Amino acid sequence: xxxxxxxxxxxxxxxxxxxxxxxxxxxxxxxxxxxxxxxxxxxxxxxxxxxxxxxxxxxxxxxxxxxxxxxxxxxxxxxxxxxxxxxxxxxxxxxxxxxxxxxxxxxxxxxxxxxxxxxxxxxxxxxxxxxxxxxxxxxxxxxxxxxxxxxxxxxxxxxxxxxxxxxxxxxxxxxxxxxxxxxxxxxxxxxxxxxxxxxxxxxxxxxxxxxx
Amino acid sequence: xxxxxxxxxxxxxxxxxxxxxxxxxxxxxxxxxxxxxxxxxxxxxxxxxxxxxxxxxxxxxxxxxxxxxxxxxxxxxxxxxxxxxxxxxxxxxxxxxxxxxxxxxxxxxxxxxxxxxxxxxxxxxxxxxxxxxxxxxxxxxxxxxxxxxxxxxxxxxxxxxxxxxxxxxxxxxxxxxxxxxxxxxxxxxxxxxxxxxxxxxxxxxxxxxxxxxxxxxxxxxxxxxxxxxxxxxxxxxxxxxxxxxxxxx
Numbered sequence: 001x002x003x004x005x006x007x008x009x010x011x012x013x014x015x016x017x018x019x020x021x022x023x024x025x026x027x028x029x030x031x032x033x034x035x036x037x038x039x040x041x042x043x044x045x046x047x048x049x050x051x052x053x054x055x056x057x058x059x060x061x062x063x064x065x066x067x068x069x070x071x072x073x074x075x076x077x078x079x080x081x082x083x084x085x086x087x088x089x090x091x092x093x094x095x096x097x098x099x100x101x102x103x104x105x106x107x108x109x110x111x112x113x114x115x116x117x118x119x120x121x122x123x124x125x126x127x128x129x130x131x132x133x134x135x136x137x138x139x140x141x142x143x144x145x146x147x148x149x150x151x152x153x154x155x156x157x158x159x160x161x162x163x164x165x166x167x168x169x170x171x172x173x174x175x176x177x178x179x180x181x182x183x184x185x186x187x188x189x190x191x192x193x194x195x196x197x198x199x200x201x202x203x204x205x206x207x208x209x210x211x212x
Numbered sequence: 213x214x215x216x217x218x219x220x221x222x223x224x225x226x227x228x229x230x231x232x233x234x235x236x237x238x239x240x241x242x243x244x245x246x247x248x249x250x251x252x253x254x255x256x257x258x259x260x261x262x263x264x265x266x267x268x269x270x271x272x273x274x275x276x277x278x279x280x281x282x283x284x285x286x287x288x289x290x291x292x293x294x295x296x297x298x299x300x301x302x303x304x305x306x307x308x309x310x311x312x313x314x315x316x317x318x319x320x321x322x323x324x325x326x327x328x329x330x331x332x333x334x335x336x337x338x339x340x341x342x343x344x345x346x347x348x349x350x351x352x353x354x355x356x357x358x359x360x361x362x363x364x365x366x367x368x369x370x371x372x373x374x375x376x377x378x379x380x381x382x383x384x385x386x387x388x389x390x391x392x393x394x395x396x397x398x399x400x401x402x403x404x405x406x407x408x409x410x411x412x413x414x415x416x417x418x419x420x421x422x423x424x425x426x427x428x429x430x431x432x433x434x435x436x437x438x439x440x441x442x443x444x445x446x447x448x449x450x451x452x453x454x455x456x457x458x459x460x461x
Contacts, residue, residue: 186309
């Protein structure tokens with residue numbers, strides 16, 4: 001009921017739309033940095049041995065603990081939220097992509113080499129297509145974690161958009177209003193996740209056939 | 213030997229870059245490791261930080277233990293009984309994508325900001341991930357094992373404790389590890405939102421001139437996470453070394 005009313009009168013929709021830039025910029029940056037980094041870690045054993053422990057260690061830090069630090073660097077508004085989204089998704093992207101790059105069937109690489117592919121060409125024509133499912137996974141993780149980070153950021157930095165609505169509802173003991181924001185976020189997260197799964201099934205039908 | 217050298221050089225490289233960048237930017241923006249050690253270690257030895265951390269961890273453990281105690285049987289039930297699966301799975305899907313932080317204001321309205329508030333935030337955060345791990349484990353149990361049990365006359369509860377639990381063992385540990393990671397995260401979220409305990413220390417350190425104490429507190433959380441992971445892995449190897457090759461310990 002309440003969710004319907006708030007969505008209809010546009011309050012929630014506007015807040016959600018205003019929240020999106022931080023999500024898109026942050027997840028986009030995380031993918032932009034994380035995919036090449038993950039690729040390098042997955043394909044080079046030496047790099048992986050050098051940096052896996054560091055990444056694992058930093059990954060165990062609760063991201064919210066960085067909030068005061070991010071405030072010092074980025075202030076309270078858009079760029080602070082972007083930074084938190086970036087921090088919360090980058091490690092998961094790196095882990096997903098490096099797992100994918102590591103798991104590429106060596107047979108494919110041998111065939112590529114036998115046909116004379118080397119270095120960049122081998123990476124572009126063989127490794128990359130072979131790890132496409134993991135790239136989809138990386139995008140999905142980046143966005144779902146990003147949505148998570150987006151609302152966290154809106155509550156922990158200056159309360160704006162959805163975070164502002166939640167604070168406002170909480171002050172008036174309006175649990176229906178709070179729940180409608182939470183449900184909206186959950187539905188939005190599910191929509192993004194399932195949407196990307198459908199897209200993946202369309203784009204990579206052979207992958208699903210293999211799995212089945 | 214070579215592995216060890218590479219590992220050390222990776223960590224060393226990160227520390228050197230941090231030190232150089234930190235010296236350039238100064239303590240106010242990014243304190244280098246040397247000044248983090250110089251400023252944070254005396255504070256740590258003072259004992260009040262560890263006391264605050266201990267208090268926070270106690271609440272975290274209550275929440276985590278509850279989540280684990282309820283999550284494990286529920287995860288198994290979901291995997292084995294279609295009705296439970298149909299009832300719980302939609303909530304599981306929704307909960308896994310939802311941020312714990314978004315639930316904080318709501319839980320505060322119901323429970324205030326005391327002990328039970330923090331326990332329930334940790335509970336909510338860890339619960340679903342424990343279920344998820346156990347669910348995937350229990351789905352993978354070979355039906356043959358259960359059939360043998362039935363052939364030998366095992367009743368449902370017996371087949372749970374004698375067949376399913378041992379088969380689930382690696383997943384129980386995976387669930388504990390993932391759940392604990394999320395529990396620690398949720399602990400920090402809850403405490404930083406209402407500014408108590410260890411979260412308050414982090415919040416207040418953010419207000420000081422130097423970033424050294426703040427980075428020290430963050431690093432201490434990192435050490436905590438590593439120790440928790442490491443000891444759970446150790447424990448599972450001690451208790452069931454034959455699972456070494458499965459489920460990553």
